[in-house]
Amino acid sequence: MRRTPARRPTMKDIALRAGVSESAVSFALNDRPGVSPVTRDRIRRVAEQLGWQPRAAARALSGEGSATVGLVLARPARTLGVESFFLQLVSGIQEELAERKLGLLFQVVEGLDAECATYRRWWAEHRVDGVLVVDPRQDDPRPDLLGGLGLPAVMIGAPAPEVADGESPAVSTLGADDAGIMAALVGHLHALGHRRITHIAGLPEFAHTQRRIASLRAEAARLGLTEAASVTTDYSDSEGAAATRRVLDHRRPPTALIYDNDVLAVAGLAVATERGIRVPDQLSLVAWDDSVLCRSVHPALTAPVRDTAAFGRHAAQALTALLDGAPAGHTQEPLPRIEPRGSTGPAPDQDPVPAPAPQEGPSGPPRCS
Amino acid sequence: MRRTPARRPTMKDIALRAGVSESAVSFALNDRPGVSPVTRDRIRRVAEQLGWQPRAAARALSGEGSATVGLVLARPARTLGVESFFLQLVSGIQEELAERKLGLLFQVVEGLDAECATYRRWWAEHRVDGVLVVDPRQDDPRPDLLGGLGLPAVMIGAPAPEVADGESPAVSTLGADDAGIMAALVGHLHALGHRRITHIAGLPEFAHTQRRIASLRAEAARLGLTEAASVTTDYSDSEGAAATRRVLDHRRPPTALIYDNDVLAVAGLAVATERGIRVPDQLSLVAWDDSVLCRSVHPALTAPVRDTAAFGRHAAQALTALLDGAPAGHTQEPLPRIEPRGSTGPAPDQDPVPAPAPQEGPSGPPRCS
DNA sequence: CGGAAAGACTAAAGCGCATTAGCGCTTGGC
DNA sequence: GCCAAGCGCTAATGCGCTTTAGTCTTTCCG
Structure with missing residues (x-):
C-alpha cells in the first residue's frame, strides 16, 4: 500500500508558523528589503525546518521565468x-x-x-x-x-x-577554432613528412565541416601540398570505413588521414588493421575529437585534446x-593542444601498399569531393 | 536591435476573439463537456490561428502536474x-x-x-x-x-x-535478463571449446554487476568450469586495460574474456593487440553491450545485440x-540475441603465450574476485 | 512639538489555467 | 401547463508565488 505522500509546505505554512504575512515570507526568502533582520532570520529558520522549496510552477507563473x-x-x-x-x-x-x-x-x-x-x-x-x-x-x-x-x-x-x-x-x-585546429593538425603531419593528406569529414551541412574543409585547403595551399582533399560522411562508422577504403584504393593513396570524429577514426583504423596496413609505419591517422575511444584502441589515436x-x-x-x-x-x-599518440609517425618513404581486402570484391573508384 | 518578442496569446485572448468566456475556452480546448460542438470548433479555430499553446507553469499550478x-x-x-x-x-x-x-x-x-x-x-x-x-x-x-x-x-x-x-x-x-545473457555468452564460448573464462565486470555496487557475477559462477558450476572468475572495474578504459593485463599475466590465462561494456572490451582488445596476441585465434573477447564501437574495431566484437x-x-x-x-x-x-563476430573463435589448443608487455615492469599477481 | 521621512509589515491583486457553482434557456414528462 | 432536468454558457475561486500599494509605527529634524 502506497503511503500517502507528504504534503509539500507552501509559503502560507511558513507565514502561519512564523506569525507573519505571506509577503513578509516572500521578502525574507528572496533577500528583498522590507523585513527586519530578526524576522528574516526567523522566517528562514522556519522555512528550513519545514524543508520548504519554492514551487517551480508558481514562480514561473508570477513572471520569474521557468528556471x-x-x-x-x-x-x-x-x-x-x-x-x-x-x-x-x-x-x-x-x-x-x-x-x-x-x-x-x-x-x-x-x-x-x-x-x-x-x-x-x-x-x-x-x-x-x-x-x-x-x-x-x-x-x-x-x-x-x-x-x-x-x-x-x-x-x-x-x-x-x-x-x-x-x-x-x-x-x-x-x-571553436576549427581552422586553427586543422592548421595545427596539418602542421603536425607536415612536420612528419606527410605530403598527401585526406580529410574524412562529417556532415557537409554543418558549418564546422565546411570550415575544416576550407582550412585544409588553405593550409595545403600555404604548404604547397597539391594532394589534399576532403570527403564528407554522415559520421557513422560504416561511412567512415567506406570512405577510408575508397581513399586507400586510390592510385597514390594518402599517407595520412584526418577524421572528423573519433568514431570515424576508429572505423578507419579497423580498415587499416583489416588490410594489414601498419599504423603508423605505413599510414598515419588523426581523430578530431579526443575521447576514451582514441586512447583505448591500439595504436592510440593522435587527437586535439580539448576540455569538452x-x-x-x-x-x-x-x-x-x-x-x-x-x-x-x-x-x-x-586552441586545444595536439596530443601525438601512436597513430601518427613519420611519413613512409614508399607508399603504403594497399593489400587487397580479405573478403571483398574489387572496390569502385575512389570518389573524393 | 532585438525585436521586441511577440507576446504569447493566453486563453483570455482566445475568449475575447471568440466572444466567449475563458471557461468556455478551457472546456473547448480540453475536450470537456459544457460547450456546443459549433462553439467548440470556433474556439479551436481561433486558438489555432493565434498559435496558442497552454502555458506549462499555469497548467502545473492548477494541479495538472508538470508534464x-x-x-x-x-x-x-x-x-x-x-x-x-x-x-x-x-x-x-x-x-x-x-x-x-x-x-x-x-x-x-x-x-x-x-x-x-x-x-x-x-x-x-x-x-x-x-x-x-x-x-x-x-x-x-x-x-x-x-x-x-x-x-x-x-x-x-x-x-x-x-x-x-x-x-x-x-x-x-x-x-533486463542479465543472468540469461551471461548464460548465453558462456554457452557461446563453451560451445567454441573455451574452458577458462574471465569476466571483466563493471562497478561492484551496481546490482546488475552482481547478477552477472553470480550468473557466471552458476553457469560455470553447471558446465563444470573450474576456472571462471570475475574482476570488477570502474568501467573506465584504463581499468579495463589494467584488468586485462593482470588477467593475461596469470600463469594459465583465460582463453576468453567477457567485458561488461564496450569501452572495457575495446581497451582489452587494445591490450591484446599491443601484446601481439591474436584475436580470436589465441584469445576470444566478448563485449556486453553492442554499439558502433564494437562494430568499428578490428576484429569486430561479439556482443549481445539488444535494442537499447x-x-x-x-x-x-x-x-x-x-x-x-x-x-x-x-x-x-x-533476451537479446548474441551476435557472433570476429572477436570470438574456437579455443586455442595451446595457451596463448603472454608476451612480456613492451614498456612495463613485472606485473603483480593477478587479483581476482 | 509638529510634520516629514524612513522602516516594518500587511492586504490585495495578478500571473494563466482548471474547476465549481450558478444562471438562464429549452425540453420532456406527467 | 407546470416542474424537473438538461444544456450551454458565465462568474468566481484557487493553485503558490511576486509585487504594488498601502498602513502603522518609529525616528529625525526644523
Missing part, C-alpha cells in the same frame, strides 16, 4: 549514441547550471525541422528561459528563429556573426549571462 | 561520455515521451547522494511528475526514497522487487502507465 534551459539534439539515430562529445558537453553544462539552480530540458529529435518546432513549442509554453544550440549549420535558420522569438540562445561552436554597425546579434556565439566539459561550462555561462540581461556576444574557446 | 519526467545520471565524469548506451536509451525514452508531450528534465551528478538530493529537490519543487532511474544498486536506497515521496518511478534494469502479499511495490521495475532504444521506450511506457494511475508493476525485456 530551465533547453538543449535539443538533432541527429539521425544511428550516429547518435556514438560520440563521447555530447555527454561530456552536457556534463560540463550541468556544472554551471547546477550552481544557478537551473534545470536542463533535453530533447532528441530526428532533424532540423523538428528541432525548430521544439523551440517554438518550448517558447510558446514558456518552458525554457533560453536554449543551447549545437551543430551550427551553413545558412542556419535557428539564430533568426530564436532571435525572432526573443528566446535567449547560445550557438555552440559558431563563429562571431556578422552584424551591421549598431545592430546587436540575435544570439550569443561560442567559437569546460566547453560546455562556457556555453552555459554565456547563456546565464544572457539570462542576466547581458547583450549577446561572442566568446572564443582556446 | 515533465526526470532522469539523473550519476556516474563519475571519466566514465561518462563513454557508453553509447545512455544516448541510445534516452533517444528511445524521448520517442515515447514526445508522443505524450512530456518533457525530459536531465541531470548529471557525481554520486548517489547528489542523485537522491536531486530527486528530493525535484519533488519539493514539483518539477517532475515522475522519474526514470538507472543503474540499480545493491541495497538501493532510491526505491524507498521515491516511494516515500510518492514520486512515480521506474527502475531501469531492475528485477521484480520482493514485496509482501497484498503490498504493492513502491516503484515499477523494468527487468526500445528498452528506453519501454521504460518510458512503464512510467507513463504509472502516471496514468496504473499500479506499479514489473516488465521484463526479451
